[in-house]
Amino acid sequence: MSTQLPPGLQLEKVDERIMTLNVGPQHPGSGHMRIIVQIDGDYIVACDPDPGYVHRGEEKMAEYRNYITNIPHLERPVIHDSCNILYPYVLGAEELLGIEVPERAKYVRVIAAELNRCVYTLYWLAIYGIFLGHSTMFMWPTGDRELFIDLLEKLTGARVTHAYFIPGGVRNDMPANFEDVCLRQVGYFEKRIAEYADVFYDNPILISRTADTGILSRNDAIRLGTTGSVLRASGVDYDVRKKEPYDVYDSMDFETNILKAGDAYARSKVPWLDMMESCRIIRDALSKMPKSGSVRTKLKPNPKGGDTSVYKRVESGRGALGCHIVSRKKPEPYRVKLSVGSFRNLIAMPYLLKGEKLGNMPSVYWSLNYWPVEADR
Amino acid sequence: MSVIAPTFRLSYFLRSILDNVFWIIVLVTLVGIPAIQIVLFYIEMPVIDGELLTPFLALTWLADPSRAVPIIKALMYTDFFRIAVFPGFGLAALLAAGTIFVERKMLAKLQLRVGPFYCGKVEGILQLMGDGLKLISKEIIIPAKADKPIFWLAPVAFVGTAAAFVSLIPVAPGWVVADVDLGVLAVFAVIGFFPIVTILSAWSANSKFPFIGGIRALHQMISFEIPLILSLLGVVMLAGTMSLTGIVESQDFFPWIVFLPVGAIVFFICILAELERIPFDLPEAESEIVAGWLTEFSGMMYGLVQLGTYLKLYAFAALFTVMFLGGWSGPMLWPPFPEEIITDGIQLGPVTATIPGLPILDQAMLNGVLWFLLKTVAVIFFILLPRGVFPRIRIDMLLSLGWYKLIGLSFINIFIALALLYAGVLGPGGMI
Numbered sequence: 001m002s003t004q005l006p007p008g009l010q011l012e013k014v015d016e017r018i019m020t021l022n023v024g025p026q027h028p029g030s031g032h033m034r035i036i037v038q039i040d041g042d043y044i045v046a047c048d049p050d051p052g053y054v055h056r057g058e059e060k061m062a063e064y065r066n067y068i069t070n071i072p073h074l075e076r077p078v079i080h081d082s083c084n085i086l087y088p089y090v091l092g093a094e095e096l097l098g099i100e101v102p103e104r105a106k107y108v109r110v111i112a113a114e115l116n117r118c119v120y121t122l123y124w125l126a127i128y129g130i131f132l133g134h135s136t137m138f139m140w141p142t143g144d145r146e147l148f149i150d151l152l153e154k155l156t157g158a159r160v161t162h163a164y165f166i167p168g169g170v171r172n173d174m175p176a177n178f179e180d181v182c183l184r185q186v187g188y189f190e191k192r193i194a195e196y197a198d199v200f201y202d203n204p205i206l207i208s209r210t211a212d213t214g215i216l217s218r219n220d221a222i223r224l225g226t227t228g229s230v231l232r233a234s235g236v237d238y239d240v241r242k243k244e245p246y247d248v249y250d251s252m253d254f255e256t257n258i259l260k261a262g263d264a265y266a267r268s269k270v271p272w273l274d275m276m277e278s279c280r281i282i283r284d285a286l287s288k289m290p291k292s293g294s295v296r297t298k299l300k301p302n303p304k305g306g307d308t309s310v311y312k313r314v315e316s317g318r319g320a321l322g323c324h325i326v327s328r329k330k331p332e333p334y335r336v337k338l339s340v341g342s343f344r345n346l347i348a349m350p351y352l353l354k355g356e357k358l359g360n361m362p363s364v365y366w367s368l369n370y371w372p373v374e375a376d377r
Numbered sequence: 378m379s380v381i382a383p384t385f386r387l388s389y390f391l392r393s394i395l396d397n398v399f400w401i402i403v404l405v406t407l408v409g410i411p412a413i414q415i416v417l418f419y420i421e422m423p424v425i426d427g428e429l430l431t432p433f434l435a436l437t438w439l440a441d442p443s444r445a446v447p448i449i450k451a452l453m454y455t456d457f458f459r460i461a462v463f464p465g466f467g468l469a470a471l472l473a474a475g476t477i478f479v480e481r482k483m484l485a486k487l488q489l490r491v492g493p494f495y496c497g498k499v500e501g502i503l504q505l506m507g508d509g510l511k512l513i514s515k516e517i518i519i520p521a522k523a524d525k526p527i528f529w530l531a532p533v534a535f536v537g538t539a540a541a542f543v544s545l546i547p548v549a550p551g552w553v554v555a556d557v558d559l560g561v562l563a564v565f566a567v568i569g570f571f572p573i574v575t576i577l578s579a580w581s582a583n584s585k586f587p588f589i590g591g592i593r594a595l596h597q598m599i600s601f602e603i604p605l606i607l608s609l610l611g612v613v614m615l616a617g618t619m620s621l622t623g624i625v626e627s628q629d630f631f632p633w634i635v636f637l638p639v640g641a642i643v644f645f646i647c648i649l650a651e652l653e654r655i656p657f658d659l660p661e662a663e664s665e666i667v668a669g670w671l672t673e674f675s676g677m678m679y680g681l682v683q684l685g686t687y688l689k690l691y692a693f694a695a696l697f698t699v700m701f702l703g704g705w706s707g708p709m710l711w712p713p714f715p716e717e718i719i720t721d722g723i724q725l726g727p728v729t730a731t732i733p734g735l736p737i738l739d740q741a742m743l744n745g746v747l748w749f750l751l752k753t754v755a756v757i758f759f760i761l762l763p764r765g766v767f768p769r770i771r772i773d774m775l776l777s778l779g780w781y782k783l784i785g786l787s788f789i790n791i792f793i794a795l796a797l798l799y800a801g802v803l804g805p806g807g808m809i
Contacts, residue, residue, distance in 0.1 A: 019585060021585055021586075021589075027667060028664055028667060029663065029667075042773075129768075130664070131664040132768040133662060133663075133768050133769030134767070134769075135488065135655075135764070136765045136766065138488075139489060140489065143489050143490070199766065200768075203766075203767065203768065205767050205768055205770055208770075209769075209770060209771055357771060357772070357773065358666075359659070359662070359665055359773075360771065361665060362664035362665055
C-alpha cells in the first residue's frame with residue numbers, strides 16, 4: 001500500500017483472529033497517550049505505545065528565555081512533582097552561573113522535594129487504585145495528598161505549580177510555624193499510610209492479580225534502561241540520592257527500598273515504601289537544618305553562563321531525571337535537554353505486555369510509574 | 378446572600394404558589410380523573426349499602442371519602458395493582474432507588490468523602506431524580522453501523538427480564554405476582570435470559586469494546602449460573618418443593634442458612650458475579666474496555682439498563698432472602714389493628730367518622746412484609762459492601778473460581794443436604 005495508514009487506523013479483515021484495539025487517547029484507562037493493542041482472544045500479541053499527544057516543546061521554549069524565566073514553564077511536564085523536575089535544571093544553572101547556595105536553602109530544597117515526591121506518588125497511587133477497580137484506593141490517597149499540598153502551599157504559596165526552586169536557593173523562606181505544622185501533618189500521614197496496606201497492599205485479590213504479571217528481570221531492567229521504582233522493584237540498588245548525592249542528601253538518614261520480584265505488585269509497592277522514607281527524610285532535614293540564615297543568593301540581573309555545558313541528575317518520583325544545559329555566553333541557554341524517567345520506563349512496556357492478558361494491561365501499564373505528560377515534555 | 382434565592386418578594390412567592398395550584402387543578406382534571414376512570418373499569422367493584430358501584434358511581438368517593446376505603450381495597454386485589462405497585466414493579470423500583478442512594482452515601486463514608494449532598498437539601502436525597510432527569514434529557518446516540526432494531530430492543534428487554542424476575546418473588550403470604558408451582562425452575566429460566574440480552578446488545582452495537590465486554594459478560598454469567606443453580610438444589614431437596622412460597626413456608630422454625638451455610642455462601646458469590654458487581658465487574662471494567670457492553674448506550678437507554686441492573690439486584694437479594702433467610706417468617710412485631718376504629722369510628726372533634734371495611738391489610742401480611750424487607754435490605758447491604766474493599770479480578774481467575782471452586786462447594790452443599798435428608802433429620806417427614 002502506498003498510502004500507509006498509521007497502525008491502529010487500518011481496516012482489518014473480518015476473518016482475522018487478531019483484533020486491534022485503540023486504547024486511548026479518549027479512553028479511561030490510557031492517560032494522555034494511545035496504546036495500540038493487538039489481541040488474540042484475551043491475550044495481547046503486540047503492544048505499541050504511542051505517546052506525543054501532549055508534546056508542548058518545553059525544551060525548545062527554554063532556548064528563548066533566560067535562566068530565571070525558564071523556571072515557571074519547565075515545571076509544567078509534571079505539575080504534581082514540580083520541585084523535582086526543576087531540581088536538575090536549577091543545580092545545572094547554579095554551576096553554569098557560578099552561584100553558591102546558602103546552607104539553609106539546601107535543606108529547604110530537600111524538604112520541598114520530598115514533600116513533592118509524596119504528592120506525586122499519592123496521585124500516582126490513586127490512579128493505580130482506580131485502574132484496578134479499587135475506588136477506595138482512589139479516594140484515600142487523593143484525600144491524604146491534601147496534607148502535603150497544604151504544606152507546600154504554606155511553603156511556596158501555590159498548590160501545585162510552585163516555581164519554588166531558583167538558581168541560588170529557593171524563592172522565599174519558610175513561614176514561622178512551618179516546622180510544627182509539617183511534623184504534625186507528616187506524623188498523621190505516617191499513621192495513614194500504614195492503613196493503605198490493610199485495604200490495598202495486603203488485599204488477597206490485589207496480590208493474586210498483580211503478582212507474577214509483567215515480570216521484568218534484573219538484566220532486562222538494566223538492559224532496557226529503566227529507572228527509579230521500576231529498577232528498584234527488579235532488585236537493582238540504584239537511587240540517585242544515594243549514588244550521586246546532591247545538595248544535602250548525603251547527610252540524610254534514609255534507606256533505598258529494593259524488592260526482588262520485578263512484577264507489577266513489586267513495582268506498585270516500591271513507591272509506597274519510598275513515601276515512608278520521604279517522611280523520614282523530612283523529619284531528618286527539619287531537625288538538622290540551620291535555624292536561621294539566608295535561603296537565597298542574590299543574582300546579578302540577566303546572568304550569563306560560560307561557553308560550557310553541564311549535566312545534572314536527581315531522583316524524581318519516576319526515577320532519575322537528568323537535565324543537560326548547554327551555554328553559549330548568552331543570557332539564554334543554548335540548549336536544554338530533559339532526560340525524564342517516564343520515557344525510559346515506557347520503553348519496557350511493549351516487552352512486558354506481550355503475551356499478557358488484556359485484563360493485566362492497566363496494572364502493568366501504570367505500575368511502570370509513567371507520566372504521559374512528562375514523557376512528551 | 379444566598380445564591381439560590383438572591384431576593385425574596387412576597388408577590389413572586391404568592392404568584393408561584395398560584396401557578397402551582399393552577400397546574401395541579403388542570404392536571405388533575407385533564408389527566409388524573411380520566412386515569413382513575415380507566416383504572417376503575419378494571420376493578421371488580423364492591424357493594425356498598427346493598428348497591429353495586431359502577432365505575433361512574435365510584436367517583437362519588439370525591440363527595441363521600443368513606444367510600445374510598447372499599448374501592449381502594451377492591452383495587453388492591455386486582456392483578457394490575459400487584460404487577461404495577463405491590464409486590465411488583467413499584468416496590469422493586471422504590472427499593473432500587475433506595476439502594477442507589479444508600480450505595481452512594483455508604484461508599485462515600487467509606488472513602489472519607491461526602492457523596493451526593495446538594496440536590497434535595499437533605500443529604501442529596503433527590504440526586505437520583507436529578508440524574509434520571511439528566512439521562513432523559515440527553516440525546517440518544519446510536520452507532521452508525523449498529524443493528525438498530527436489536528440495539529433499541531436490548532435495554533427494554535433487559536428491564537423486561539429483570540421485571541419478570543421480580544414478579545416471581547413472594548413478599549408476604551399470598552402476595553406474589555406470579556405464584557408458579559415450579560418457582561425455582563422459573564427463576565432459572567428467567568436468569569438464563571440475561572446473557573442472551575447482554576450478548577445481543579453487545580453484538581448489535583458493532584463496536585469493539587462492547588463486543589469484548591459482551592463476551593466477558595457471557596463467560597461470566599454462564600460459568601456462574603451453574604454453581605448458582607446447584608447451590609439452590611440443597612434447599613429444594615430439604616424443602617421438598619420447588620414453589621418459592623412453599624420454600625418460605627418450610628422455614629417457619631429456622632432458615633435454611635443454619636443447615637446449608639456452604640450453599641448460602643456459594644449463592645452469594647454467584648449473585649455478585651451475576652450482578653457484575655465489584656470484584657466481578659469485568660464486563661464493565663473501565664480501565665480495560667471503557668464501559669464494556671454499556672459503552673455505546675447513551676441517554677435513557679443507559680438509564681434503562683441501570684434500572685434493570687438495580688431491579689435485578691433487588692430480585693437476587695430477595696431470592697437469597699426467600700431461599701436461605703426464611704422470607705417473611707419472623708416473630709410478630711407489627712401491632713394489632715385497633716378494632717374500635719371499625720366499631721366506634723374515629724372521633725374528629727364533634728364529628729364521628731365511621732369507616733366501613735377496614736383494615737385493608739391484615740396484621741400477618743404487614744408483619745411479613747416488614748421482615749421480608751428487613752432481611753432483603755440486609756442482603757443488599759452485603760452486596761454493596763465489597764465495592765469499597767476489593768479491586769477487580771481477572772477473567773481467568775473468575776473462570777477458575779466459577780468452574781473449580783464454586784461448583785465443588787455446591788456439590789458439597791448438595792451432599793450435606795442429602796445426608797440431612799436421608800438421616801431423617803430434616804426434609805419432608807423429618808424430625809423437625
